[in-house]
Amino acid sequence: MFIEPTRRREPTHLRTGWIEVICGSMFSGKTEELIRRLTRARIAKLNIQIFKPALDTRYHHENIVSHSDLTIPSTPVQTASQILPLAGDCDVVGIDEAQFFDTDIVNVCINLANQGKRVIVAGLDMDFAGNPFGCIPQLMSVAEYVTKVHAICIVCGDLAQYSYRLVPSKERVLLGETESYEARCRRCFNLGENAGRKEWVYENVTDDE
Numbered sequence: 732m733f734i735e736p737t738r739r740r741e742p743t744h745l746r747t748g749w750i751e752v753i754c755g756s757m758f759s760g761k762t763e764e765l766i767r768r769l770t771r772a773r774i775a776k777l778n779i780q781i782f783k784p785a786l787d788t789r790y791h792h793e794n795i796v797s798h799s800d801l802t803i804p805s806t807p808v809q810t811a812s813q814i815l816p817l818a819g820d821c822d823v824v825g826i827d828e829a830q831f832f833d834t835d836i837v838n839v840c841i842n843l844a845n846q847g848k849r850v851i852v853a854g855l856d857m858d859f860a861g862n863p864f865g866c867i868p869q870l871m872s873v874a875e876y877v878t879k880v881h882a883i884c885i886v887c888g889d890l891a892q893y894s895y896r897l898v899p900s901k902e903r904v905l906l907g908e909t910e911s912y913e914a915r916c917r918r919c920f921n922l923g924e925n926a927g928r929k930e931w932v933y934e935n936v937t938d939d940e
């Protein structure tokens with residue numbers, strides 16, 4: 732589990748900032764982990780500002796809501812560059828669904844960290860085809876701390892890192908969540924429609940006996 736580095740209570744311009752990236756597939760608990768860290772920062776009486784892309788409106792227009800209904804107020808923004816002026820003199824900046832932001836998001840995060848702020852960014856690291864998503868790879872490169880969280884494969888129960896799309900669409904951005912995707916491990920993701928639940932159960936029973 733991620734433990735926050737301790738830092739002295741100094742004016743922002745005298746202290747160092749850093750970038751944390753929380754990435755993984757859908758249903759991996761990224762947003763829960765982001766909310767957990769932001770809640771702890773709030774308990775520490777740090778000023779926090781939270782942003783998300785305006786396009787992610789599946790649950791609520793202003794709150795960040797995780798699958799398990801944790802919620803925290805956030806500001807929707809159209810472009811990454813809008814974050815800089817809105818962040819003001821806060822101590823901690825949280826950014827959710829970062830894969831949907833434009834390429835400016837990398838320099839925005841660097842700029843905020845250089846100002847002495849703690850920047851916590853959460854996002855999908857791969858799209859439905861298993862390709863790196865948006866600027867998450869670049870953000871992982873420039874971050875001090877990277878946490879990859881995992882879901883559980885719906886088919887076989889192994890650790891899952893892929894968001895398998897259940898509906899036929901080539902659109903990269905398809906919002907709608909539970910009904911459109913399921914978490915899968917590498918093997919079941921590659922098996923696609925042939926990943927059968929029953930077959931797996933029989934395989935495992937016979938192997939052990």
Ligand code: ZN
Nearest residue numbers: 884887916919
């Ligand atoms: Zn699997």
